[in-house]
Amino acid sequence: MSKVEIFRKLHRRPAQDDPLVLPGPWDAASARVFAEAGHPALATPSAGVAAALGYEDGATPADEMFAAVARIARAVDVPVSADVESGYGMAPKELVERLLEAGAVGCNLEDSNGGVLKDPHQHAEWLAEVRYAAGDALFVNARIDTFVRGVEDPEPTIERAALYTAAGADCVYPIGAPAKVLPLLRAGIHGPINVIALVGSGLSPAELGERGATRVTFGPGLQRRSSEILSELAAEMR
Template identity: 35%
Template sequence: MVTQAEKASIFQALHQQQGAFIIPNPWDQGSAHLLEILGFKALATTSAGYAFTLGKADGQVGREQMMRHLIELTSATTLPVSADLENGFGDAPEYVAETILLAGQSGVVGGSIEDSTGRADDPIYTIDVAAERIRAAAEAARSLPFKFTLTARAENFLVGRADLKDTIKRLQAYQDAGADVLFAPGLKTRDDIAAVVSSVDRPVNVIMGMAGVKLTLGDLADIGVKRVSTGSSLARVALAAFIKAAKELQDQGTFNYADLVIPSPQINALFSQNTR
């Protein structure tokens, strides 16, 4: 059995190797198990994808429920798992630090903290407050008995503030505050991504799986990106297929979606593979 400390070392090494790696985002135990079988080296959770499984919108899952999810998901795979910890589930740096400690107890070996407040009228913490929250998270991470990889997220582009200069300034502040990986979700162009990579000296994560963005893993590696996640896009493409099939039933009374399904014996064979 792979220990949490061993998983943490493996995860850290992935960020130090040449090139870039994909860290896909499962939304439940089954999708985590399948992604391991398919050969990925590490996984990251998706707060939105998990919320959808509960019939909720992103941001509507509390910390206690999310920690239960992390325990369940890490139990389904031997791979290193990094957690989407949203904004730490609270404003105060002390609360964010507590979230990191709880995540560490859940079985994950890393996690991300956003600078988004979750409030529509004031969606982003000031840079000083945001950096203090990352500093508290980093101190908590360093107190764990294994190497916890802390990712700091600058959310400007996701809340309608496409300010690259401010995004870079924020990532630099989070780097100084102790983040191990830097992440600005929503960057879509080669030039914007290259500007971020060249402005920091920590591994950079980008998110792909966005409509209209055609950059490949090779393209991103050439730019200098280290890690590529998929956010909730895998969960949403699964839901898209489900909704399309359901609408066919409702609107047309036909069952042509069955032409695209994977046969049950094939699915059973996949889930019968023991990765633990």
């Protein structure tokens, strides 16, 4: 079984309170830590990788992001999905080629750019082109940015999810969705749902699963917590 097949299978969860938990490595060393801890797959956070490379979130050059993903994928034997933001302006074929060259089995693709939501129909057409270019070689996680762009009504999120899954997305990711609306999203969305969890606070992955999450990621939370721990160690050494 190929890594992408393994990754797809991991999304077919046996129980609602057992979502797929995907830690977010920001470099090869952190990837090894998560893999050695027994996690069956990983998902890079673009903000965490940006911080590790010395960039602000959203400012990482494409070449550096793909190089970082390649180092992470090379460092571990488990499947690695890559957050490649809104695709860096690449044509779908080029984007897919770069992801596969880096060793990724999946990708996150956002539906906003520069803080502005994209037209959902145009974005769905673009996702369909990505799906066509990738065939079955990539697991496509379509991030939906409605909540983080101030759209509190869940209905537009459900509508976007329907368009994106119809276009071939394997999973949708309503980032920033409040926990109270997760059951409503679960009822209205067909297929896997990615939910972000907070590190050290908030609902547990199991609790998020009970509310509708198929998989749980942490964004840059683990990288930021690691930096906090390093700051504490640095202070102790003074």
